[in-house]
Amino acid sequence: MFEAPEWVGHDAGQHVDLKLTAEDGFTAQRSYSIASASAHGRLELTVQSVSGGVVSPYLVDTMAVGDELQLRGPIGGWFRWTEQLVEPVLLVGGGSGIAPLMAMLRQRAQASSLAPFHLVYSARTPDHVFYANELYSISQGANGVTVDLLYTRSGRPHDARPAGRLSLDDLPAAEPSEGSTRVYVCGPNGFVENAARLLLDRGHPPASIRTERFGSSGG
Numbered sequence: 025m026f027e028a029p030e031w032v033g034h035d036a037g038q039h040v041d042l043k044l045t046a047e048d049g050f051t052a053q054r055s056y057s058i059a060s061a062s063a064h065g066r067l068e069l070t071v072q073s074v075s076g077g078v079v080s081p082y083l084v085d086t087m088a089v090g091d092e093l094q095l096r097g098p099i100g101g102w103f104r105w106t107e108q109l110v111e112p113v114l115l116v117g118g119g120s121g122i123a124p125l126m127a128m129l130r131q132r133a134q135a136s137s138l139a140p141f142h143l144v145y146s147a148r149t150p151d152h153v154f155y156a157n158e159l160y161s162i163s164q165g166a167n168g169v170t171v172d173l174l175y176t177r178s179g180r181p182h183d184a185r186p187a188g189r190l191s192l193d194d195l196p197a198a199e200p201s202e203g204s205t206r207v208y209v210c211g212p213n214g215f216v217e218n219a220a221r222l223l224l225d226r227g228h229p230p231a232s233i234r235t236e237r238f239g240s241s242g243g
């Protein structure tokens with residue numbers, strides 16, 4: 025959670041650019057999706073430490089409460105959801121790609137939106153699920169939100185679905201009678217490419233699919 029006194033809020037799905045400056049003047053800038061619902065003066069990020077990375081290990085392992093950094097945003101006009109939108113929403117996330125989708129789920133709850141949401145979230149194992157407790161609570165509520173968790177490496181002992189990468193059967197088909205579903209896909213490049221291809225095979229029109237790519241691999 026970052027305190028940012030001049031922050032006036034954001035739309036769910038948007039991101040910020042963080043800039044780190046070392047004592048020797050070396051700077052590095054990376055993008056991070058905002059995981060919280062819109063609020064004045066603060067925002068939450070979810071960072072996965074990338075082995076050998078410059079910025080993410082610092083943010084996860086070294087940065088301490090009270091440390092400061094430069095932050096620019098909110099950024100992004102396409103990968104956005106606001107409570108004015110009433111159509112059904114399908115969220116498809118891989119790994120830390122849950123971050124902007126979490127912002128959408130939280131914004132929906134904060135605004136008491138009735139738009140039907142369906143989250144399909146792929147993680148390596150149950151231990152790699154970000155926001156596991158919050159997602160469990162959401163999945164138990166009679167709130168118009170469906171949560172499907174799937175695992176790529178190994179799942180729980182009694183899972184009906186064998187562990188494996190996202191496949192056609194994991195995604196709901198487009199249902200024209202419901203009106204056009206808005207689809208948001210976020211995660212590592214390979215995950216997003218695969219998911220987008222499967223969604224097209226499932227009949228979702230290209231214009232309904234919005235994607236955000238985090239980087240090379242992982243998930």
Ligand SMILES: Cc1cc2nc3c(=O)[nH]c(=O)nc-3n(C[C@H](O)[C@H](O)[C@H](O)COP(=O)(O)OP(=O)(O)OC[C@H]3O[C@@H](n4cnc5c(N)ncnc54)[C@H](O)[C@@H]3O)c2cc1C
Nearest residue numbers: 054055056057071072077078079080123238239240241242
């Ligand atoms: C719009 C946007 C939003 C993003 N939001 C988030 C977010 O919410 N949470 C989050 O954790 N990350 C997010 N990312 C990814 C983030 O910007 C960085 O790319 C990531 O943290 C790695 O930075 P680094 O400096 O640690 O690694 P780098 O020093 O940039 O890279 C080190 C090595 O890791 C590889 N690498 C780079 N990025 C990744 C990756 N994502 N997965 C696996 N390997 C990688 C590189 O190819 C390189 O070999 C987002 C990216 C974009 C473009």
